[in-house]
Amino acid sequence: MxxxxxxxxxxxxxxxxxxxxxxxxxxxxxxxxxxxxxxxxxxxxxxxxxxxxxxxxxxxxxxxxxxxxxxxxxxxxxxxxxxxxxxxxxxxxxxxxxxxxxxxxxxxxxxxxxxxxxxxxxxxxxxxxxxxxxxxxxxxxxxIKTICWYCDRKATMVIRFRDGKPVNAGEQIQIGGNEDYKPVCRRCYNQAFNDVQPSAE
Structure with a gap:
């Protein structure tokens, strides 16, 4: 079937x-x-x-x-x-x-x-x-598994970047490549926004 x-x-x-x-x-x-x-x-x-x-x-x-x-x-x-x-x-x-x-x-x-x-x-x-x-x-x-961009853990999330900085606001759909998005693990995702003030688009 x-x-x-x-x-x-x-x-x-x-x-x-x-x-x-x-x-x-x-x-x-x-x-x-x-x-x-x-x-x-x-x-x-x-x-x-x-x-x-x-x-x-x-x-x-x-x-x-x-x-x-x-x-x-x-x-x-x-x-x-x-x-x-x-x-x-x-x-x-x-x-x-x-x-x-x-x-x-x-x-x-x-x-x-x-x-x-x-x-x-x-x-x-x-x-x-x-x-x-x-x-x-x-x-x-x-x-389908891959590894985090920053460490050797399994990537489960994606960070969007704008002008080289991680952002967590904006339209859901925005087509881009490696310069705009990076696959990351949960720890590195959270760390990215703890290290810098999240910016809005």
């Missing part, structure tokens, strides 16, 4: 690389997969799943109004032959509640496994809408 998987990790934990690897393993056996990624642009019909080690894959963009169940359905043949062996979701924390419920229908009604990869908590340690609903709905939940 197909299942909904939620694989979460902090930044730099290799989530996007894992998607590319899973897709390759299926496709090497001649099994078709679909890759989706939330879009922050109203234009274009293709997004890229890119890992920090340099690999990229094309992905189908997901907009707020996208119905993921209908999108997956549209990729199946009219004869009803199962061509899709897995659905992969990048940056799943940015999905809306209705997207997650649509993915449960893909699993339960189409019997297609769905693997969603993303962050669990934001820079203020609040759950994203997508991650909250995946924690509620997923059949299997797995942590």
């Amino acid at each position: 197909a299942q909904l998987y939620y694989k979460y990790g902090t930044m730099n934990s290799g989530k996007s690389f894992e998607i590319i690897k899973v897709a390759h393993n299926y496709e090497e056996q001649g099994k078709r997969v679909l890759i989706y990624s939330p879009s922050f642009s109203a234009r274009g019909d293709q997004e890229l799943v890119g890992s920090r080690v340099g690999f990229e894959r094309a992905a189908i963009p997901v907009y707020e109004q996208t119905d993921l169940f209908e999108s997956v359905k549209s990729h199946l043949t009219t004869a009803g032959i199962k061509e899709i062996y897995c659905v992969l979701i990048d940056e799943a924390q940015f999905l809306k509640k209705h997207h997650i419920l649509e993915l449960t229908r893909v699993v339960d009604e189409m019997n297609i496994p769905v693997m969603a990869f993303g962050l669990k908590n934001d820079f203020q340690n609040q759950l994203f809408e997508g991650s909250y609903n995946l924690l509620v709905q997923a059949d299997k939940i797995e942590e």
Whole structure:
């Protein structure tokens, strides 16, 4: 039976690389997969799943109004032959509640496994809408681990930086790289704000 998987990790934990690897393993056996990624642009019909080690894959963009169940359905043949062996979701924390419920229908009604990869908590340690609903709905939940930027403990949180200083206020969604976010353990997260006065954006 197909299942909904939620694989979460902090930044730099290799989530996007894992998607590319899973897709390759299926496709090497001649099994078709679909890759989706939330879009922050109203234009274009293709997004890229890119890992920090340099690999990229094309992905189908997901907009707020996208119905993921209908999108997956549209990729199946009219004869009803199962061509899709897995659905992969990048940056799943940015999905809306209705997207997650649509993915449960893909699993339960189409019997297609769905693997969603993303962050669990934001820079203020609040759950994203997508991650909250995946924690509620997923059949299997797995942590993808990485180490703290500053020590050798497991990273479980993310610090956002502005002008080189940690901040704990601002919009939840702000796209950025290593200069803007760093994965950290709880101790280093708390220490960052004990050492300096938290600044507001």
